[in-house]
Amino acid sequence: MMESGSSYRPLAGKTILFGVTGGISAYKAADHARGLIAMGARLIPILTENATRFVTPLTFSAITGEKARTDLFDPDGAETIPHITLARMAELFVCMPATANFLAKAASGMADDLLTTITLATTAKRVVFPAMNPAMYENPVTQENIRRLREQGAVVIEPEGGPTACGETGKGRLPGWETVQEVILAAVTPPDLKGFTVTVSAGPTREPLDPIRFLSNRSSGLMGYAIARIARRRGARVRLVSGPTSLPCPPGVDLFPVETAADMALAMGRLAKDSDVVIMAAAVADYTPAACAGQKLKRGAVPINIDLVPAPDILAGLVAARPPGQFIVGFCAETGDVVPKAMEKFRKKEVDLLVANDVSEAGAGFEVETNRVHIISGTDDVIGLPLLHKEEVAERIWDLIINRMSLSTD
């Protein structure tokens, strides 16, 4: 998940009308608003009168740095016709939380307060996050209102399941930040990977020595997860084959957890068959123990040797079995002399793109949020990117893939 202190601001320059209605999770919306601001968005908060019983306009003014609007007939407002001026200001309209009452009013075109009037007047994309008691949510009237809103072009996000504030368990909770940020980012991102199926590998592998020990590496999975996340955000169907990491699966991505290089080779081979793009971002073991001891290896006084045999070369296997038209991207982690080493690998591996990084460099490679990579797409074609957030690196990689794929189909 993106840190709020990150310099990566994918919502910079975007204005969002941020509606808040009178539901118990209005306090969570304040936190989500902060997250969106940290990503660079300008938020204009609009609260219903009932929302102000749960959170004050001051909270949202302080968080967003904008006057929180509550009144359709604001005598002190700068705008003559506030609902029209505001409706035209943004590229996105978000309502969070959306009460059952708001859904009913919005679905039927009622406009009896500032928020519902703006909902009707805006031509911006509308994203609505219902949150309420599970029985209210499952009520056929609410479901019918959601169906109508979707039919009218709004994106209505399913609430999360689990215990709700009213003590019941069921669907009705406002989604957490991980989902919220992806929904909002997807709403403002052109879906240029729609129709593509993508398989990405990420993280380390674990090669067992005995029932409790393994050989592994420092890969955190951040780079591969960022590639999967951005592909999904841009509309692709995404499968993520991941070695053990502590990262949550990006929303909307299908996760295939694996442990060893052999497991990863099997999963990648199977999923690559119907993929348009395959990206091997995992840090796969080069060697694996020749045998895994059946019992825990005991401490002893003399040194022991462990025989290692080469682990499967997954990238080579994928290239050998590549269906026509499939685009394959490899990664290589080097320590020093990155470009010449990567160029040699590019020639040998017959991939379409090779992304290389120096994992000994500060701020790049394993276990950090940023990376500095070189992208090789031909023997004379090397692009060196500056130090960037891994999501930004992923954006650049996808831009290049799309560019190369469209060139090859021209």
Ligand SMILES: Cc1cc2nc3c(=O)[nH]c(=O)nc-3n(C[C@H](O)[C@H](O)[C@H](O)COP(=O)(O)O)c2cc1C
């Ligand atoms: C303590 C409390 C919590 C409430 N929480 C919700 C809620 O989470 N979702 C919902 O749809 N309504 C909830 N309601 C009911 C709404 O506040 C009510 O329908 C109100 O008319 C909504 O007004 P608005 O849509 O104009 O903001 C709650 C009411 C109370 C008293």
